Amino acid sequence: MPALFPASCSTAARDWVAGAIATIEADFNRSADTHLIPFPMPGHPGIDVYLKDESSHPTGSLKHRLARSLFLYALANGWLQEGTTVIEASSGSTAVSEAYFARLLGLPFIAVMPTCTSPEKIAAIEFQGARCHLVDDPGAINAESARLARELGGHFMDQFTYAERATDWRANNNIAESIFKQMAQEPHPVPHWIICGAGTGGTSATLGRYVRYRRNDTRVLCVDPEHSVFYDYYRGCVEGRPDCGRVLAVGSGIEGIGRPRVEASFIPQCVDAMVKVPDALSLAAMRHVSARLGRRVGGSTGTNFVGVLEAARRMREAGLAGSIVTILCDSGDRYAHSYYSPAWYAQQGIDIERADAIIAAAVRGDALAGVSLAQMRPGCLD
Known part of the structure; x- marks a missing residue:
């Protein structure tokens, strides 16, 4: 008989993912x-x-459409679990939308963004219970997001890599x-x-x-x-x-x-x-x-x-x-x-x-x- 490797995640973890997807679909x-x-x-x-x-x-x-797709993509891939800190590099609107979905799922969220981002967008992100991490160099927000994800054991959503593949373009x-x-x-x-x-x-x-x-x-x-x-x-x-x-x-x-x-x-x-x-x-x-x-x-x-x-x-x-x-x-x-x-x-x-x-x-x-x-x-x- 071939060896059977143990499951990559527990039944409880799978149940949490199923519930998270159902919550987003209901929204x-x-x-x-x-x-x-x-x-x-x-x-x-x-x-x-x-x-x-x-x-x-x-x-x-x-960006609301994108954020929804990114969260479903990450959940289906097994990248998000209960308590995972979600991190995104964003100039504002994507972070506002992702903060909404993170709050919906009870997940901590950090938005990494340029210091020049409008105060209205920062306020909208913080309204959702998220934290803003400001960076002077706009070109460094991806690297800083990846660093934070490593340090915190979180997940870098990485919209600039996954946006084109997370959306179901057929329907x-x-x-x-x-x-x-x-x-x-x-x-x-x-x-x-x-x-x-x-x-x-x-x-x-x-x-x-x-x-x-x-x-x-x-x-x-x-x-x-x-x-x-x-x-x-x-x-x-x-x-x-x-x-x-x-x-x-x-x-x-x-x-x-x-x-x-x-x-x-x-x-x-x-x-x-x-x-x-x-x-x-x-x-x-x-x-x-x-x-x-x-x-x-x-x-x-x-x-x-x-x-x-x-x-x-x-x-x-x-x-x-x-x-x-x-x-x-x-x-x-x-x-x-x-x-x-x-x-x-x-x-x-x-x-x-x-x-x-x-x-x-x-x-x-x-x-x-x-x-x-x-x-x-x-x-x-x-």
Whole structure:
């Protein structure tokens, strides 16, 4: 008879994991889907724009989906047990959402984040009973998270590695499936473009995989903020010279998206085109969307909207009609001390009036007099 090795965990441990998964699934069952909001653009006739409002999740952002997937992935893999300290490297929103799920399961949670993270996000994390561990160097939060996990015997959730694989991209109400179900009764039910940012790369991977799996003609446009490596890495991949070793000395000025280094969860082959957006235009677009909706949105939504304007302009110039969907990532209430503070703009030296004028002209469909909203790769947004 072959030797029988003892079980890797006790019956009680397996029972705790089963109960934890049931708790997360019950929480999901209590939650409604997020809204898909039409966003009229009279300057671009024949092109219908929609915002997928992820700010309506219980933790207020797109990262709620990711946090749920990461916890289920870790539980199914046997990485979490009763009493395990959960640690995450996050600029804010992922940590807010993961802190929510950790509290749901009664697990300690530590968020490792840059010292420049908005005080509103820090307060939201601490509200969930979690602890914030601040690091001066944004590029060091992963290494610091891994160190804490070793010292405490905890688990480093590592969103930047596992985001693209933790989400079930075929179904299970991921964001792509939700978008297509909600678009079913619209004049152009299959979007010409879906536009998203890259923080971990998990959302762009999910969208790109889903549209290929469902054999849709939709293409995925990924927007990257000014201080981030994803666009340059993607450009190198398109041109046959990928360089995943580049590291920036500064972090992204748009919280939640952009990274100083290429992350494992960013899959360039899942993206059909990329744009790089100056921070000033991201924030001007954020203000425009906020004014049109009558409520504040975050900076990453502004970056997404610049992608919408570029895609819409290219479609219009090519004589194409159709729909564009992008993501309203989170509420602007988390950025009262930065993106919605006149003093902050003065400190950053950002020319608000010029940026607002450029966005207003693009929304109207006016020629931009040689001003480009964004750098593009591969230049085929038609």
